[in-house]
Amino acid sequence: MVFAVLLVIGSITISQLTLGEQFRIIANIGTSATQVFGTLIAVFLGVGLVSKEIDRRTCYPALARPISRAGFVTGKYLGLLATLLLNVVLMAAATAAVLAFYRGSAVFLDFAFAATFALTLVQLAVCAALAVLFSTFTTATLAAICSLSIVGAGWLFGEVRFFWLNARQADMKQLVRVLDVLLPNMSLLDVKEAVTYGDVVTVGSALARGAYGAGYAAVLLLLASVIFSRRDIR
Amino acid sequence: MRSHSVTLAALLAAAVGVTALTRGVLEPEASARGAVRDPAWLPSGQVLRIASFGQRLLLSDFYWLRTVSYMGETLLARSDRWEALLPLTEIVTDLDPRHGYAYQVTGSNLAGLAGRHAEADRILEKGMRALPERWNLPFIQATNKFIFEQDYPAAARLARRAAELSKKPHLALLAANLSALANTDDEYDAAAAFLTQMLGQADLPELRDDLATRLTRIRTFQVLARLERAVTAHRTRTGRLPVRLGDLLPAELTTLPADPSGGRFEYDPATGAVRSSVLGPRAPLRVTR
Numbered sequence: 001m002v003f004a005v006l007l008v009i010g011s012i013t014i015s016q017l018t019l020g021e022q023f024r025i026i027a028n029i030g031t032s033a034t035q036v037f038g039t040l041i042a043v044f045l046g047v048g049l050v051s052k053e054i055d056r057r058t059c060y061p062a063l064a065r066p067i068s069r070a071g072f073v074t075g076k077y078l079g080l081l082a083t084l085l086l087n088v089v090l091m092a093a094a095t096a097a098v099l100a101f102y103r104g105s106a107v108f109l110d111f112a113f114a115a116t117f118a119l120t121l122v123q124l125a126v127c128a129a130l131a132v133l134f135s136t137f138t139t140a141t142l143a144a145i146c147s148l149s150i151v152g153a154g155w156l157f158g159e160v161r162f163f164w165l166n167a168r169q170a171d172m173k174q175l176v177r178v179l180d181v182l183l184p185n186m187s188l189l190d191v192k193e194a195v196t197y198g199d200v201v202t203v204g205s206a207l208a209r210g211a212y213g214a215g216y217a218a219v220l221l222l223l224a225s226v227i228f229s230r231r232d233i234r
Numbered sequence: 235m236r237s238h239s240v241t242l243a244a245l246l247a248a249a250v251g252v253t254a255l256t257r258g259v260l261e262p263e264a265s266a267r268g269a270v271r272d273p274a275w276l277p278s279g280q281v282l283r284i285a286s287f288g289q290r291l292l293l294s295d296f297y298w299l300r301t302v303s304y305m306g307e308t309l310l311a312r313s314d315r316w317e318a319l320l321p322l323t324e325i326v327t328d329l330d331p332r333h334g335y336a337y338q339v340t341g342s343n344l345a346g347l348a349g350r351h352a353e354a355d356r357i358l359e360k361g362m363r364a365l366p367e368r369w370n371l372p373f374i375q376a377t378n379k380f381i382f383e384q385d386y387p388a389a390a391r392l393a394r395r396a397a398e399l400s401k402k403p404h405l406a407l408l409a410a411n412l413s414a415l416a417n418t419d420d421e422y423d424a425a426a427a428f429l430t431q432m433l434g435q436a437d438l439p440e441l442r443d444d445l446a447t448r449l450t451r452i453r454t455f456q457v458l459a460r461l462e463r464a465v466t467a468h469r470t471r472t473g474r475l476p477v478r479l480g481d482l483l484p485a486e487l488t489t490l491p492a493d494p495s496g497g498r499f500e501y502d503p504a505t506g507a508v509r510s511s512v513l514g515p516r517a518p519l520r521v522t523r
Contacts, residue, residue: 018295019302021335025295032292155287190288197332 004037008094012102024196026102030095031116031192038087038124039151045083046131047143049076050224054233063233070225077132077221084124092117112194115206122213123189127151129220130184136228151186158187189213273321279328286329294329298336301326305343316348323357327364334368337361341371345378354378369400376412386416394428403441406432410448414455414518422456451513453494458516460491461499461508475506 011029015022050073053059062072096113100106130150134143157179164172189209194201286293301322308316323340327333337357344354358375365371376392379385390412397405406429413425429449436442461479464486468476476482479490479501493499497512509515 014299017299017302019335019339024291028291028295032289035288152287156284158288159284159286159290186288193291193332196291 004033004091005094007033008091008098012098015102023099023102026098027095027108027195028192030091030098031120031195034088034091034095034117034120035123035190035192038084038091038120039127039148041087042080042084042124042127043131043144043147043151045080046077046128047135047140047147049080049132049135050228051135051138051140051143059233069229073132073136073225073228074221077128077224080128080132081125084128085121088117088121088124108195108198111203111206112191112199112201115201116192116195119189119191119206119209119213122210122217123186125217126154126184126186126189126213126220129217129224133220133224133227136224136231150183154184154186157183158185158190161185184213184216273318276318276321276325279325282325283329290329294326294333297322297326297329298333301336301340305339305347309347314348316344316350319344319348320350320353320357324360327357327360331364334361334365334370337365337368338370338374341374341378345382349382351378351383367399369396369402369405372396372399373405376408380412380415386412387418387421390416390421390425394424397428397432401435403432403436403445407444407448410452411518414452414516417455417459417516417518419456419460422452422459425452426456450495454510454513455516455518457491457494458499458508458510460487462516465506465508469506475503476501477503479508 008026008030011026014029015025018025050059053062053076059072063069067075092113095117096106096109099108127147130147131143134146138146161176161179164176167173189212191199191201191206191209193199282293282297283290301319304318304322308319319340323336326336330336337360341354341358341361344350344357355375355378358371358378361368361371362375372392373396376389376396379389379392390409393405393409393412397403397409410425410429413421426449429445429452433442433445433449436445461482464482465476467486468482471485479499483490491499493510493512495510495512497510500509500511501507502509507515
């Protein structure tokens with residue numbers, strides 16, 4: 001986290017190496033660092049949320065109270081989400097401060113800027129939900145590998161989806177329909193180009209994207225709750 | 235205990251010394267290895283885009299920094315090896331098709347520094363497809379066509395496009411000059427039509443005056459060019475220059491045209507030169523490298 005903030009601050013130096021358009025380099029480093037470091041934090045904290053509690057048997061006192069297992073998983077997830085929110089807010093503040101220092105004004109601080117970081121939080125919520133889901137039935141290492149693989153596949157799918165849909169093979173289109181349901185299309189939650197190029201992001205678009213991510217995370221969390229409820233943890 | 239500390243300090247000093255020494259030897263070699271030499275080793279932008287996992291803008295910036303560094307190194311080395319400039323910019327713009335500055339700088343340098351005109355056209359046309367509203371791209375290509383290739387009709391067409399996109403009627407003046415250099419009837423007609431259109435859009439009186447003056451000049455040059463061609467045709471047909479402009483009737487011209495600048499046409503039978511009494515001879519701006 002500290003490293004990510006330092007990277008954003010250091011982006012001023014990196015931007016001096018280019019010819020023109022230094023703003024875009026600072027903006028890209030800020031938004032990308034938030035995504036990349038946020039994803040790593042979400043996954044590596046998320047995978048330990050349930051599995052470590054089981055390994056260390058620290059979940060027993062909590063589950064002995066009148067708390068459902070679904071409530072336990074949801075509570076753990078919401079705690080992680082609060083950490084991620086703090087992370088995104090700090091990164092957004094660092095990025096805004098560096099951009100304002102570079103520009104000498106804060107004209108870039110508009111709805112698109114806020115929507116970009118808010119949707120980054122939604123991306124991280126999906127990553128955390130994947131990590132929590134896997135942590136309910138496998139080891140922390142495997143959960144981390146699986147979560148990162150699916151997040152990576154989600155990003156990859158966002159890029160290749162268009163090419164596959166335009167491919168002439170009918171089976172590609174079938175595959176896209178299946179993957180549309182299974183994989184999180186991370187590019188739908190990504191509007192960071194709006195910060196780089198000052199694009200307009202409408203409230204409707206931001207809400208629809210946010211609802212897609214929140215819905216996807218909710219499904220994963222429900223699955224995690226069901227799996228953890230049925231698991232024998234004695 | 236004391237000897238143990240001394241040994242540790244000696245080992246530490248030796249390790250620091252070895253690290254500093256080897257770094258000094260290895261760093262120049264490592265820097266040279268990092269430089270782009272053979273474009274065949276560069277990855278495909280499309281593949282990088284898929285493998286960027288959502289960070290294509292950041293990756294595009296990384297390759298742009300490499301492109302800037304490559305241009306700097308090539309200039310400093312006074313080398314004429316620019317073969318990696320287009321492939322590097324292709325990667326940058328495949329990753330971020332909206333990186334307008336990359337198209338501009340590369341399009342300008344490929345033509346101006348590297349003399350690779352076809353490659354300059356390729357990257358600028360890619361930029362115009364990706365960013366059809368960015369007027370700098372046709373403007374740079376017009377400059378390339380004008381200065382480095384002396385392709386005046388293409389330069390005039392691109393300058394008109396830049397003027398239209400930028401809503402800068404000043405550029406119409408440049409486009410008109412390029413049309414005058416092209417010296418074809420089609421180009422004069424296109425320039426006159428475009429200047430008339432821009433006159434309708436210009437709101438500053440000074441600019442309107444400039445556009446109107448340039449329109450008169452274009453129309454006068456068009457008629458002068460027509461007269462010059464008629465004089466040449468007469469000499470080809472009869473083997474001598476006409477004594478007066480009236481000799482061009484009826485074989486070369488059906489009527490003698492009036493001077494659009496308000497003066498009259500003056501003819502020198504000794505040289506065959508035609509000029510306007512107001513604007514003088516047809517002498518468009520000529521700048522070549």
